[in-house]
Amino acid sequence: MKKLTLTLAALALSATGAAAQDVVRMGTEGAYPPFNFINDANELEGFEIDLGNEMCQRAELTCEWVINDWDTIIPNLVAGNYDTIIAGMSITDARREVIAFTQEYKMPDPSLYAALSGTDSSVIEGGVIAAQSNTIQAGHVAETGADLLEFPTPDETISAVRSGEADAVLADGDFLRTIVNEAADLEFVGEPVFVGGGVGMGLRQSDTELRETFDAVIAEMKEDGSLNELLIKWFGEDTPVF
């Protein structure tokens, strides 16, 4: 009998061991404050890191973060290098053709133009506009009369405006706000632009089970207000909440 209990205990142990091994790998860019960024201690930080960790805890999943360049973030998800994209990615029809999304965990935020102080707003239609490549903002600029200048990282789009390479940058308001507020040389120009849907978590189209798990957790977090708390913590009091 004692032996049997021992065996059972060993079996139970190995079973939980197998479950704990089921690591969900969360892909993020790590270069898009305040959504996700690498802080000075070389750790990931930001709204989506808090959110992702909370979601994994609620779903009782072991999660691990993976940093990947924005340009290859979808191909590497599809190739199976990680299991989710949680990187400030707006839900669009074009992306839906390649990957699946959970429901949005952040409402659509208008995109804004930022330029050197004193820049005339006519550059929006006739100047050179910087945007990060493969973003909804880059897609929008391509449709206007302005010349599009693409960069692989968000940081480089700002540098391009500072160096005069571009007349203005179009990016998510949430990303630009901190930068423009703290910089003496930058200001917003023109009107906000509404492109794209809310921000959601991307998954492989074949991973239905995982998508449903995260979908349920997001619904739960919307319900109990914990998602709103996180939104306000990272994006300020004025951010739209659920």
Place this chain on the structure above:
Amino acid sequence: MFQFCADPSILPDWQWFACYLTSGTHLAFYRSFLVVMLLLVVVAPLALGMGMLGALALRSHFLPFNWVGQGYVNLVRGVPDIVFFLFVPIALGQGIEWVLHQINCPDWDQPIRQGNDFIVCREAKMPPVGASAWVRNVYGFAMAVVAFALVFGAFVANTLYGAMRAVPRAQIETAEAYGMTRAQAFRRIVLPQMWVFALPGLSNIWQILIKSTPLLFLLGIQDAVFWARELGGAKTSLFTYPHPDWRVWYFMALLVFYLFLTWASERGFGWLTLRMSHGQATAEGERLRRKAVA
């Protein structure tokens, strides 16, 4: 790192910099230089080995070997390096998973390619499901090493092949006159003498290899270039150490690092050439012999 780093915003300049330059991200930046050096140290002998095999295949009188050698050298030399660096890890990774899939999951009935997705069973995942970040880093690094060794091996193969043919014919004829077989003549006469002819070419390839290491960045490995760009970018007050765009300084540091590396290896190769020339039937060997006599 230092005790006074608790609140950097109130520190005087030198202490601020002391804290800043020892932050977690900076330590990772310094480590990434070691990763670059490690890559060089691992790739160099592997590429040399690949090159030797390639050169032997090129020399082979057995036609299929010869074709393999020709195919390898011409294919790799004809396709842009960057294409190979992107292609090899993906193809190799999927190839390994496909093989594991066939071995471990013979009962699997779904197709492996479903639209965009490449799906193999759990047991076939490489690195294995649940592997630690450390294992994954090593796996990624190994992929990069294979890609580098393949590409640079082809260049080395061509250089070594040329060097083998540069050994004076008279030397081999003499060996044959002594009754050595082809293999013996190759081992005893060609192999020891070819290095001095190969060195200039090899030193070229080595320098190009050093300068290619930033391609690691393309393969998702956080090398020195990744960190220079990451650290140099402007930082807002969300960060502990806010600063404007400092990329120019970080890239300057990279410039110094790479210049030092190439300068040091140039000296190393100079020394090697001198050593290899002793007793050789070349102009340099002759000069050294005269000097020794005088």
